[in-house]
Amino acid sequence: MFSCKKEKNKNNANNAATVEASINISGNDNKQVIQGFGCATVFAPPNTSALTSEEFDRLFGSANGQVGLNTLRIRIATDDAWRAIELNYAKMAIQRGAKVFASPWSPPANMKTNNSLIKGKLLPDSAAAYAKYLNDFAVYMANNGAPLYGVSVQNEPDWEPSYEGCVWTAIEMRDFLKNHGAAITATRLIAPELVNNNQTYVNTILSDDAAAANLDILGTHLYGGGIIENALATAKGKEVWMTEHLDTLTTYTANLNTAIEIHDCFTKANFNAYIWWYGKRFYGLIGQDGIVTKRGYIVSHFARFIKQGAIRLGTSANTRNDVLISAYRNGTKKVIVAINWGVYNVKQKINFQSAAVTSVIPYVTTSSKNVEQGAALTLENNVLEYTLPAGSIVTFVEQ
Structure with missing residues (x-):
């Protein structure tokens, strides 16, 4: 004492x-290699304008008054309009030295059991077509000047929201990776990006050597399941990325808790990357006025100074x-x-x-x-x- x-x-x-x-x-x-820090630009948050070039500087620059991010998460949209928006954002991030990965919220409606982007499941006989769809998106991005670091199979497959989504069981995800993951050759493959850091679900995938062989990055979110290390991922040499979390509270204590969360992700769970949810939002790293928030400054204590490849x-x-x-x-x-x-x-x-x-x-x-x-x-x-x-x-x- x-x-x-x-x-x-x-x-x-x-x-x-x-x-x-x-x-x-x-x-x-x-210990582990740190791949970096990032944010997302998916969809259009209420009362939030599109990001400008100056705002990308604040998010992805490493000078005083900037956050220092090096990773952008975009959505694999099924419509051309949103694809153009995300392509533009990806280019701006890449111009600032960042890497970009993409997550789908749903397969195309015609590949699903209910013919809708909302709810439903992937049709079993559409699995091969869906793998080609993911690979084609990576090819599209590369051909348009924004090569991807990786694509995900599904955002939050372990729950059914009222908006765009698709439910996958652990066995369905395992079998897709095992039987069709090798078809995704244009970039790295990320899965399962669970809403909960559910080790039983993850281990169902990793316990199958054929499925694990086609998986490059293990992605997870932190809306349940705790900040814990997956021992099997470590044993199999898989990087683990925390690819989404948010806290809508903006008190100083809540912002400091984000720093504690990053600390725990790295020191308790041995994660390799930390991706916040929206970059631009009242609870984000820059606010809806485009100015770096207190949370943005706190995240910058890690992101500005710990570079990709740090140990x-x-x-x-x-x-x-x-x-x-x-x-x-x-x-x-x-x-x-x-x-x-x-x-x-x-x-x-x-x-x-x-x-x-x-x-x-x-x-x-x-x-x-x-x-x-x-x-x-x-x-x-x-x-x-x-x-x-x-x-x-x-x-x-x-x-």
């Missing part, structure tokens, strides 16, 4: 007491559980993200083991600051000491 004593926080003057904490970061303990590094348990710390390596440079969700300022000691770190720059967000850059900090004997303000997120970037 650390004793609490009243003292002025050197980084963010306030009336909170200051306590102490310590953590070790292992420079040679390599997460192992850490010990922090001696205070109200401060969550994760570590990453871009090439040879380390990035540390510290989330102090508690009510105390925390004098945090970070010990780098098997890694030489001499200088870092801190970036601080609180309820009143947005990724505010601080002065460079010089480390002695590979030890960083910094007082984290209560209710803050701080990213340290090695120089």
